[in-house]
Every structure is written in structure tokens, then in C-alpha cells.
Amino acid sequence: MxxxxxxxxxxxxxxxxxxxxxxxxxxxAIGFFVMLGLYAKQGxxxxxxxxxxxxxxxxVNTNVNTNPPAAQVAANPPTVKPDDHSIxxxxxxxxxxxxxxxxxxxxxxxxxxxxxxxKDYPNQVRLVYKHFPLDSLHPNARPAAEASECVxxxxxxxxxxxFLDVLYNxxxxxxxxxxxxxxxxxxxNKAKITKCIDDRQFKDVVEADYQDGLAAxxxxxxxxxxxxxxxxxxxxxxSVKAVIDSLLKS
Numbered sequence: 001m002x003x004x005x006x007x008x009x010x011x012x013x014x015x016x017x018x019x020x021x022x023x024x025x026x027x028x029a030i031g032f033f034v035m036l037g038l039y040a041k042q043g044x045x046x047x048x049x050x051x052x053x054x055x056x057x058x059x060v061n062t063n064v065n066t067n068p069p070a071a072q073v074a075a076n077p078p079t080v081k082p083d084d085h086s087i088x089x090x091x092x093x094x095x096x097x098x099x100x101x102x103x104x105x106x107x108x109x110x111x112x113x114x115x116x117x118x119k120d121y122p123n124q125v126r127l128v129y130k131h132f133p134l135d136s137l138h139p140n141a142r143p144a145a146e147a148s149e150c151v152x153x154x155x156x157x158x159x160x161x162x163f164l165d166v167l168y169n170x171x172x173x174x175x176x177x178x179x180x181x182x183x184x185x186x187x188x189n190k191a192k193i194t195k196c197i198d199d200r201q202f203k204d205v206v207e208a209d210y211q212d213g214l215a216a217x218x219x220x221x222x223x224x225x226x227x228x229x230x231x232x233x234x235x236x237x238x239s240v241k242a243v244i245d246s247l248l249k250s
Contacts, residue, residue, distance in 0.1 A: 103138035149202030
């Protein structure tokens with residue numbers, strides 16, 4: 001007779017326990033991989049939730065989301081002051097008042113929309129720009145706004161708006177040197193613009209705009225008023241155009 005194999009040598013009791021232990025080991029292995037898969041899935045969900053929370057936090061006090069509310073009649077629309085900065089005919093049928101924060105990324109997103117409106121409605125729309133710096137979120141917004149007022153004082157509204165274009169295009173590098181250098185490029189006197197910025201000569205003007213916004217119900221940026229319609233958020237051009245066209249037809 002040949003030699004017996006391992007399973008023929010061991011008795012039935014030993015065989016039972018070996019099988020039982022092997023089964024437990026197999027179940028443990030399967031359970032381990034199942035739990036590993038669930039943990040990985042939960043990790044992905046947690047990451048997605050964290051991203052959602054970060055995005056939501058970014059929108060707090062900015063009044064902007066991917067589906068901003070439609071234009072509504074403003075309860076207390078702001079008024080235009082004689083020294084407000086504007087582009088377009090003063091007797092235009094549409095007055096577009098924009099409250100903006102120079103460091104706000106959504107304001108930068110909305111800036112080309114406003115520029116397109118001015119191109120498409122040169123005789124029908126007057127843009128009035130007002131500062132609404134969100135200091136707790138954007139510490140460079142107020143200094144940038146004050147610098148823009150220094151430019152307006154020396155060079156007028158046209159260069160004020162040109163300066164705003166530069167600031168929005170350099171939103172991630174807003175510094176004193178940038179304000180001075182870009183103002184000089186536009187034609188400002190370097191010594192005067194430097195003193196104006198350092199002395200914060202127009203801090204009261206910026207604060208007055210901010211208070212105008214609060215009185216009008218502005219809570220974040222951008223927030224615009226098209227005649228008596230309030231449009232919070234960075235609306236796409238088509239939505240803004242629809243509001244303007246409806247007012248022109250009324």
C-alpha cells in the first residue's frame with residue numbers, strides 16, 4: 001500500500017476543527033476587505049462633504065451662488081450722489097448701481113458682465129460704482145478701494161474705471177506697490193498718489209459707500225441695482241440683459 005496523505009492520517013475530530021478554523025479565517029478575510037471598501041467609500045463621501053462645506057463657507061457673506069435669485073424690486077434702492085463714479089449718459093433710462101469688493105472673486109467674475117453691458121447699451125445704461133469692502137473676508141479690499149479714490153481724485157472717472165480693471169486683473173496680488181505703480185502708469189503723480197494712499201485721504205468716501213449699501217439692504221458682493229431691481233450675486237450676462245430689456249420695454 002502507498003503512503004497515506006495528510007487528510008487520511010488525521011482523525012475526523014481533528015479534520016472537523018481544521019475545517020472550522022479555516023472557515024473562520026476565510027470569513028475574517030472577506031469581512032476585512034468588505035470593511036476596507038466601506039471605509040474607502042466613506043472617505044470619499046467625507047471628502048465630498050468637506051468640499052461642499054468649504055464651498056458653502058466661501059459663499060457666506062458674499063451673497064453669491066451658482067443659482068443666484070432672480071431680480072426683485074428693491075425695498076430701499078440706493079440713490080446716486082453727485083460725486084459717485086459713473087460711466088454713461090446721466091440721463092440714461094437705465095441706472096446700473098454696482099456695489100462691489102475689489103478682492104471678491106465673484107466680483108471679478110461679474111466684472112466682464114458689467115463691461116459687456118456698457119458695450120451693448122452705450123446710450124441706455126449708466127453705470128454707477130460703489131465700494132462695499134468685506135473686511136473680514138477680504139482685508140485688501142478697503143485699501144484697494146481707497147487707492148482707487150486717490151486715482152479718481154487726480155485723474156477723473158475714466159482713469160478710475162481703468163484702474164479698477166487693473167485691480168480686478170491683479171486680484172491675487174493687491175499691494176501698496178501695485179496701487180502706486182499702476183496709478184503712475186495711468187498718469188498719476190507718484191508723490192501725490194503715495195501720500196494719498198498712505199494718509200488714507202479717502203477712507204470716509206469708501207465708508208460712505210459701504211453705509212449706502214447697508215441702507216439699501218446689501219449683505220454681500222456683488223450686489224447690483226438696475227433702476228429699482230435688486231440683483232444679488234454674479235448673474236450671467238443673459239440674466240442681466242433680460243432685466244435691462246424688460247425695463248427698456250416697460
